[in-house]
Amino acid sequence: MARKISTIHEVARRSGVSVSTVSRVFNGYDDISEATRKRVLATARELDYAPSAAARTLVKRRSQLIGVVLNTGEEQDIRHPFFQEVLVGLKHAIGVAGYDLLLFATEQPHEYTRRARHHRVDGVVLMGVDRADPELRKLLEAGIPTIAVDLDVEGSHASYVTSDNVGGARLAVRHLHELGHTQIATIAGLLGTKPGADRLAGFRAELEALKLKPRREYEREGDFNMESGAAAMRQLLRLRKRPTAVFAASDLMAVGAVRAAREAGLDVPADLAVVGFDDIQLASLVTPSLTTIRQDKLGVGTAAGEGLLGLVEGGRSKRSVQPMPVELVVRESSGG
Amino acid sequence: MARKISTIHEVARRSGVSVSTVSRVFNGYDDISEATRKRVLATARELDYAPSAAARTLVKRRSQLIGVVLNTGEEQDIRHPFFQEVLVGLKHAIGVAGYDLLLFATEQPHEYTRRARHHRVDGVVLMGVDRADPELRKLLEAGIPTIAVDLDVEGSHASYVTSDNVGGARLAVRHLHELGHTQIATIAGLLGTKPGADRLAGFRAELEALKLKPRREYEREGDFNMESGAAAMRQLLRLRKRPTAVFAASDLMAVGAVRAAREAGLDVPADLAVVGFDDIQLASLVTPSLTTIRQDKLGVGTAAGEGLLGLVEGGRSKRSVQPMPVELVVRESSGG
């Protein structure tokens, strides 16, 4: 039933011109008489003609496609609403520039460099990719413009975008300090990830800036998920000098921490102040609502898209990596 | 820096065979001597050869690409984690079959039929598309295999997938009834959408099956979001004979309803039992935790992918539309 797709030849024939003329019209050249342009456009509309992306890619050697690697780990990443919003921002940014997104789906574990070449994508966005992924090196070596999210890759054709994790962590600690807390602990995210490491760094930096005594036992590593937050909190509560405030590197861990504290008979925020990170939807809906550091997820996606287009079109965009601004959102859990 | 992409000709030359032989090897034909196959594969690996998708698409007239229309409305859809999970399921299902996803990003409002032809996608998945979208008709007429999510399109090359909304609503009502409730209200979703309409239909059907008296004033329409749930609840509470239980057609509306009830001084579930729909992440994390109808979002995505591949590869898959099973998850808000 699929109506036959019409080609440039038909448009040419039906409007009495050559294919090159049609091609020129469709590529916006201006050395075309207004009359023929109109005629061509008209018959094209009649035939519902759409140029073949494949043919075009073949000769122009670029596809107007941006490849997206979205590692949806067994369970973890999927649950994280983060990527969805980033994707929306990305889609918008590259859409206005006339590109479409190619989401690599084929299951070959991590063969994305080959697939990028296969489709001749003009650039690649990496999301949820592990820094240890061996494909990463291959991709960078291939010279394909690349932007990673939350992973610090750099090179002449590669860059990354991430939120201001250090600044956000400092904001959180400062907030707690202003509330009078001096025994502030942290539940860090996976330290193998850039956000995990940076948020811990920010935590330490602000402690130092505030001249608060750093204590190793006040630093616990989680995996960004709720259960790990609860586990870490239980350990913190076992300390002889337990913290009165805790900065969790994700909202989910913060929720876990709150639960663990309550199970131990503590009141949040009266006995324990908690600050999270991300400002995911549930942050405002749990009880107590979560004070947190808001990431601009849409903005991260937009920045990734624009940064990538810079690399793709403008040659290397020398613009250094600018972390995306974050914002402290005060709610109940910190008692602020 | 981008290393030149090697072509089939180079592979052919370097391994001393013709291009057609290389082509045969890569297309898995078996009329190739084991010796040459090995040789070809070896040099291909050496050159890091990846066949050109564009060239292949041009001659085979199919792209191994599935187009995805993901309407991320100004705010609403984005916030809904639903699509992310469906996308993951879809990606997996079509990935194992060797397809990739093409996410239409270009901003032309709804020109997706043209874009589908432009890229010669083998099929299209529609998500978040409005039933009134004029492009919808064009797409179906174009004869491109299409599967919609939560939108009942049908045709020789089109079908859809959705959860068992009617059954889910009935489950919810029955649960409330078993708990002793007889004054059960509903906060429906947008009735212009398939899930909204079906959940209301299920609500009514179960009421009738249970021989409960239907009351028009116990039916309120929301828009799936929290605030609309709260607003609807406030109205329900104003009735002289207020309901003792309410089935909300989304978890977000259920949360809104709970809040409104509490603001009115009612206790949930003691004074009012609430059941939601979806089982999004926050359902288990709010207080009280939400009794709800769980949708298998991943399953919806997988079903969409498999159904589409059926249409694409097997010709029209005559399999009638099977709603995806849902499940009652009992938590605190219903007092169950």
Add this chain to the structure above:
DNA sequence: TTGTAAGCGTTATCAG
């Protein structure tokens, strides 16, 4: 079992 050659639908170069 393998090679030759004609497309697939565009764009780009070169004439006119």
Add this chain to the structure above:
DNA sequence: CTGATAACGCTTACAA
């Protein structure tokens, strides 16, 4: 301003 024509990289009869 417009038309031929040679690529672009691959698949597929058709030969050998």
